[in-house]
Every structure is written in C-alpha cells, then in structure tokens.
Amino acid sequence: MRLYKARQRYQAVERETSVPWPAIAAIHERESSQDWRASLAQGDPWNRVSVHVPAGRGPFDSWEAAAIDALVKCPPFLARHKDWSIAAALTALETYNGIGYAARCVPSPYLWSGTNQYRAGKYVRDGVYDPGKVDPQLGCAALMIALMELDPEINFAGAKIAKSPPVGESTRPSLTNPSKGSIGAFAINLVRAIFGKE
Secondary structure, eight states, X not given: XXXXXXXXXXXXXXXXXXXXXXXXXXXXXXXXXXXXXXXXXXXXXXXXXXXXXXXXXXXXXXXXXXXXXXXXXXXXXGGGOOOOSHHHHHHHHHHHHOSHHHHTTSOOHHXXXXXXXXXXXXXXXXXXXXXXXXXXXXXXXXHHHHHHHHOTTOOBTTBOOOOOOOTTOXXXXXXXXXXXXSHHHHHHHHHHHHHTOO
C-alpha cells in the first residue's frame, strides 16, 4: 500500500504534531488521493494561497510544512488532541472533515466509505448533500485498518487489529467458530475437553 510506503514522511509530521502517522496518511488520501503537491488541509496546492476551507493558508515551502500548519494552526487543531484511542481518533477525523454527516444522523463516508457502516450519501461540494451519491474513496477507518494489518506495531492507545481472514473464510460466529467468551464457545471447549478433540 502506497500510504505505508510513505510512512517516513508521515512520521516526520507526527514528530512535529503528535498526530499519529496513520491518521495523517488517511487524511492525505482523503483530501488529495495522496498527491504530494496538495495540502493536507483541503487539497489545494501548498505552494499557493489556499482558496478552499481553510482558505488563506500558504504558500508553504514543502508538503510537510503545509501538513504541520494544517494540524497545528487550523480547526479542529488535531495537534492539540491528547486522546488517540481508536474512538477518539475517529471522532477527531470526522471533525477534521466537518460534522455535516453527524448533523444528518448518517455515517460519514470520510470515515466509513469502504466498510459495512456506509452505503450512500455524500456532500458533493460544500453545503450540497446528495443522499444517493456513493463515495468512491476508502474512508479513514478502512485506510487505518489496512495500515494496521500491514504493520502490527500500529495501534491507537492499545487498540490493535487482527489480521483479516483469507478470502472465502467465514468470520461469522458458527458452531465450529463460536464468538469468544460466548456460551457456544464454552460448550465447544467443554466438548473438546471431554472428548479430547481439537
């Protein structure tokens, strides 16, 4: 994954802002499809003054300088966040994009596109919502899950992701694969213990 391959650039920004690099990578993908000529703030060229919200930023000397400005000096000021648990990280990322979806009580594609939490609905431009539009980009949650699968050292305040099962392998609880801690798991383990079967 190209976001993971660029982790050193994201980590340089993390060192200056304390924003976890996977969150920075997800924002970069969402704002500009990882275009290094575009600002992390809104996707405008970082070597010119920005015209989209936040407008009036720049020009900057580098992508990194623009990214640090976006995280330190622009609302919602992600560099000020101290709680980077997974829930707080997703909340911070949603506020970074804006809370228009929350106001409509619909899942934000900025977070959830590409997951089973999102079906349709997208702001096609500032202030214009289309309930039938499907966001083609992966959301931040899907991007961070993919990064966590590539690198088991990535975590958000102790939250780690298990590797995805091979294609075709069911992850739904069943008689042979009961939910951990369930009565079904207890019964299966009891049967295995009595009959010595794995």
